[in-house]
Amino acid sequence: MTQETRIAVFRPDDERLAEAVELLEALGADPIADPMLAVxxxxxxxxxxxxxxxxxxxxxxxxxxxxxxxxxxxxxxxxxxxxxxxxxxxxxxxxxxxxxxxxxxxxxxxxxxxxxxxxxxxxxxxxxxxxxxxxxxxxxxxxxxxxxxxRPPESGVSVERAAAGELEGALFTSSLTVEHFLAATDERDLREEAIAGLSTAVVGAIGEPTRATAEREGIAVDAVPENADFEELACGVVERAAPSYRE
Missing domain, CATH: 3.40.50.10090 (Rossmann fold)
Structure with missing residues (x-):
């Protein structure tokens, strides 16, 4: 895998995001950190x-x-x-x-x-x-x-990357991360373009409720881990997004 495997991650900007970025880097991916939740x-x-x-x-x-x-x-x-x-x-x-x-x-x-x-x-x-x-x-x-x-007011960098076709994967960890991602697309008037960009990426959802929310809004979900576990979600999406998997 190369550093061109860009994976958007939406966890809150605390130790959860830091751990997610560290995991994705260890898997050989390029994390696109875009916190969609704040407490x-x-x-x-x-x-x-x-x-x-x-x-x-x-x-x-x-x-x-x-x-x-x-x-x-x-x-x-x-x-x-x-x-x-x-x-x-x-x-x-x-x-x-x-x-x-x-x-x-x-x-x-x-x-x-x-x-x-x-x-x-x-x-x-x-x-x-x-x-x-x-x-x-x-x-x-x-x-x-x-x-x-x-939703943090500064969120949305992943929307622009998705709309430009610059994401190979995305990790939605709750229905609310899906909803906030879409709210950020609407702020930028990029909903159609961002959803189209995700259609060429590997989209992961942490569980069935998150998958249902995403698919109801037109986001196709490619991977749902057997257990509602972030590491399992990330590993599954990164593996499928890797160039060697797609070849």
């Missing part, structure tokens, strides 16, 4: 009287800890990254679903939470699948928004 804390803290408390992200854990949150009951984490953040913050982790998703957590708790108070602490773009599924399981669900996810 705006609300200053809220999870309720401390739940029978179950669910954290869905490392960011949420860090913000809860900063607000002095003390957990009660069973603490649940969606995914190893969130669980690791909880432990590093000094909290116990009682449950991690086998499938790292809202659906997986609902399945893990189904039959256990009827009549229980369940606190869900996450961003303002959390999937309703989690809260609705818990409600259907008989839980009394309360949701606390710990942070909002917004």
């Amino acid at each position: 705006e804390p609300t200053g809220a803290s999870p309720r401390a009287d739940g029978d179950y408390t669910i954290l869905t992200s490392k960011t949420g854990v860090e913000l809860a800890r900063a607000e002095g949150w003390t957990p009660s009951g069973t603490v649940c984490a969606i995914g190893d990254r969130t669980a690791r953040a909880l432990r590093e913050a000094g909290y116990d982790v009682d449950l991690i679903p086998e499938e790292f998703s809202s659906v997986g957590l609902v399945r893990a708790l189904d039959g256990e939470v009827a009549g229980a108070r369940v606190e869900v602490a996450r961003s303002d773009h959390g999937s309703p699948v989690l809260t609705e599924g818990l409600n259907d399981a008989g839980a009394f669900v309360h949701e606390t928004v710990l942070y909002r996810l917004v």
Whole structure:
């Protein structure tokens, strides 16, 4: 592979983006870093009287800890990254679903939470699948928004590269990264050109909901990893985008 394999990555401009860039470079790709998400804390803290408390992200854990949150009951984490953040913050982790998703957590708790108070602490773009599924399981669900996810005003370099046909791959890690990418195309009046440019690239989506969002907007998705894991996503897209794969 050469450094001409240009892969757009949209992770927030923190350690997640730095790690993504490092991984892509290690894979021999040329990362086009274009953060499509930024975190705006609300200053809220999870309720401390739940029978179950669910954290869905490392960011949420860090913000809860900063607000002095003390957990009660069973603490649940969606995914190893969130669980690791909880432990590093000094909290116990009682449950991690086998499938790292809202659906997986609902399945893990189904039959256990009827009549229980369940606190869900996450961003303002959390999937309703989690809260609705818990409600259907008989839980009394309360949701606390710990942070909002917004699009950085400087985002959009990947839009221009896509429109010019200068991307070999793109890594969408949530439905919101798709929506914010398209908002950036509209700001530049380049939606049709950018989508056309992506049609000649290898487009990866972290999971089926992200794929559905992209394809609903006319972006064809070429790769979805078996697990909702960024490294797996990046490896799959880089491999397919490599010149030797395309020959």
